[in-house]
Amino acid sequence: NAGVTQTPKFQVLKTGQSMTLQCAQDMNHEYMSWYRQDPGMGLRLIHYSVGAGITDQGEVPNGYNVSRSTTEDFPLRLLSAAPSQTSVYFCASSYGTSYNEQFFGPGTRLTVL
Amino acid sequence: AQSVTQPDIHITVSEGASLELRCNYSYGATPYLFWYVQSPGQGLQLLLKYFSGDTLVQGIKGFEAEFKRSQSSFNLRKPSVHWSDAAEYFCAVGPYSSASKIIFGSGTRLSIRP
Numbered sequence: 001n002a003g004v005t006q007t008p009k010f011q012v013l014k015t016g017q018s019m020t021l022q023c024a025q026d027m028n029h030e031y032m033s034w035y036r037q038d039p040g041m042g043l044r045l046i047h048y049s050v051g052a053g054i055t056d057q058g059e060v061p062n063g064y065n066v067s068r069s070t071t072e073d074f075p076l077r078l079l080s081a082a083p084s085q086t087s088v089y090f091c092a093s094s095y096g097t098s099y100n101e102q103f104f105g106p107g108t109r110l111t112v113l
Numbered sequence: 114a115q116s117v118t119q120p121d122i123h124i125t126v127s128e129g130a131s132l133e134l135r136c137n138y139s140y141g142a143t144p145y146l147f148w149y150v151q152s153p154g155q156g157l158q159l160l161l162k163y164f165s166g167d168t169l170v171q172g173i174k175g176f177e178a179e180f181k182r183s184q185s186s187f188n189l190r191k192p193s194v195h196w197s198d199a200a201e202y203f204c205a206v207g208p209y210s211s212a213s214k215i216i217f218g219s220g221t222r223l224s225i226r227p
Binding site: 004031035040041042043044045048050056058059090092097098099101102103104105106107 | 122145149154155156157158159162164203207213214215216217218219220
């Protein structure tokens with residue numbers, strides 16, 4: 001099993017550009033989530049999904065979109081990148097809910113100039 | 114709203130010494146509590162979790178945590194640290210009413226002195 005994979009590992013964008021961060025898991029987990037990690041602030045939940053076709057907002061959803069067309073994939077879209085979105089982004093998945101062990105991907109480091 | 118506080122930003126301990134990382138939560142009822150560890154350049158890994166029952170919880174890598182309702186705390190402990198324990202540690206809390214969201218603390222970075 002590859003576990004949770006994320007691409008790309010690093011990305012530099014200019015303000016206003018759009019992009020999609022990819023996340024995939026091969027463990028047949030129902031729950032998937034996106035977090036951003038900023039220094040001194042821990043991880044903050046952006047969006048999550050409890051199954052294919054179902055998504056919901058977390059703490060900091062503004063500026064981000066998600067979709068869940070399959071159980072395996074949960075892409076995160078930045079519609080118009082802003083410097084405030086410079087961060088490290090983690091995707092995670094778990095059986096059922098976030099209260100079961102979440103398995104995290106290796107992260108994507110995004111810089112917006 | 115629930116919140117979680119990790120008062121120590123950075124702790125340094127000597128290899129072989131004992132460790133205690135502090136975590137306090139704010140929530141009206143007993144929440145679900147977690148400790149995750151992040152090694153440098155990696156994603157997070159679950160160390161242990163508490164839902165109910167015995168207030169002393171054993172986890173992986175020799176870690177344990179104790180839930181103290183009266184102090185709203187869930188401190189992480191290890192009797193003897195190893196150099197490989199150097200990492201960032203995150204406490205997290207989840208409300209009983211929603212199993213879809215957990216709130217992470219800001220983290221404590223642990224350094225090990227040889």
